[in-house]
Amino acid sequence: MRLIIGGGTLAGKPQLLFIHGIGSARTSDxxxxxxxxxxxxxxxxxxxxxxxxxxxxxxxxxxxxxxxxDLFYRADAQGAADGISEEELPLLLALLEEMTQELGHQAELAGDRRSGDIIDSARAQIRAAVEPDAVQGQGLFAVVRRAGNAVTTLLQLPGLRQASQWTSGVQLLPVLSQVGRYLARKEPDDAGQGLDVRIRERVLSGLDPSRPLIVISHSLGTVVAYEALHMYTGRVPLWITLGSPLAMGALVLQRLAPRPPQTPAGVERWLNFWDRDDIVVARPRLERWMEANALGVVPVTARADTHGLWTHTATKYLAHKDVAGPVAETLKNL
Incomplete structure (x- = not known):
């Protein structure tokens, strides 16, 4: 690898792209x-x-x-309860259902009965919110409040209960809804471009297909990266996904484009990492749900437990040696 210091030419210099996931507004630098x-x-x-x-x-x-x-923040949020519109609610509740299913599965594997009881309580609250007449009978605010209470219950889980990022499920709901909003492929701008199109354009902007690209994506960013990389024409020697919801059944997997789900053509190696305490990850083993590309590449999944408070943050994953090591090795070999 040729390191280029200062203002030298970029010809041949590798590109490293970070793609964030759900969360509040961010400052790029x-x-x-x-x-x-x-x-x-x-x-x-x-x-x-x-x-x-x-x-x-x-x-x-x-x-x-x-x-x-910034694209997730709307000037007009009429008809929304705590930032959740009635149209967004079904996808959000489906996300919560899948999250609790996977968390329950992990608790069962670990023999963690206390966590299992907490998850069962949250699932009961979610099921009550998804009753067919819930919105009509209770009103949007009541359903959102019940869903928020379910997430607050989940935040009592070990590894999550002392998380400082959100103190209640109601605060977290609008953030979790970003997954459904991206995949709804609506919210057009004045030019008629949907939210998902604008997000992918933002991600791909400025990339040079003539130079190798390493992509590190997190959370919803793994879904964005999946679709954006199917549009990208350059080499991708390494793609890393962190805390990915890509295999979330009807909510994510069956809504991906293109279909059937397949490793993007330019990806030469795909490493997928998850943390047991990551609340957003369901069906973590992506290789069971993705077809290989022409290079024979499928995801390789490994756990990267960070043992930190609120593990669904990219920086927790990035500081793990198993995540950063392959990036360093790839850069040295380019």
Missing amino acids: VELREWSTSLANGARAAGHADLVSGLTQSWAAETRFANYS
């Missing part, structure tokens, strides 16, 4: 610094201390943070 620093810390832990400055200073690759968070 702050996020780029935090993601790069976490990745550098993970590289050091993986035995690549020589690449720390290259990652933090963007010498090893031209690094960019694809920020589309």
Whole structure:
């Protein structure tokens, strides 16, 4: 690999793209610094201390943070309850149902009866919210409140209950709804482009297909990356997905484009990581749900338990040596 320092030519220099997931509005330069620093810390832990400055200073690759968070904030949210519209509610409730199913499965595998009881309680609240006449009989605000209570119950799980990012499920609901809003492929702008189209354009903007691209995507960003990379014509020596909901049945998997679900053509290696305490991950083993591309590439899934509070953050994953190590190795081999 040829490291280019300062204002030298970019010809042949690798590209490193960070794609964020659900969350509040972000500041690009702050996020780029935090993601790069976490990745550098993970590289050091993986035995690549020589690449720390290259990652933090963007010498090893031209690094960019694809920020589309502002596109989720609407000037007109009429008819919404706590940021959730009646149209968004069914997809959000389906997401919650899949989340609790997977969390319950993981608790059962671990023999964790206490967590199982918490999850069962949350699932009962979600089922009550999804009754056919729930919205008509109770009103939108009542259903959203019940769904919020279910998420608040889930936040009592070990590893989540002391999370400082959200103190209640009602605060978290609009953030979780971003998955459904992207896949609804609506919310057109003045030019008629849907929210999903605008997000993918933001992600792909400025990339150079003549240079190798490493992609690290998180949460909803893995869904965005999946669809964007199917449009991308350049080489992708490494794609890393973190805390991905890609295999979430009818909610995500069956709504992906293109179909059937398949590794994007340019991807040469796909590593997928998940944390047991990550509340957003369901069906973590993506290789069971993805067809290989022409190169024979399918996802390779591994757990990367971070043992931190609120594990559904990209920086927790990036600082893990098993995540950062392959990035460092790929950069050194380009």
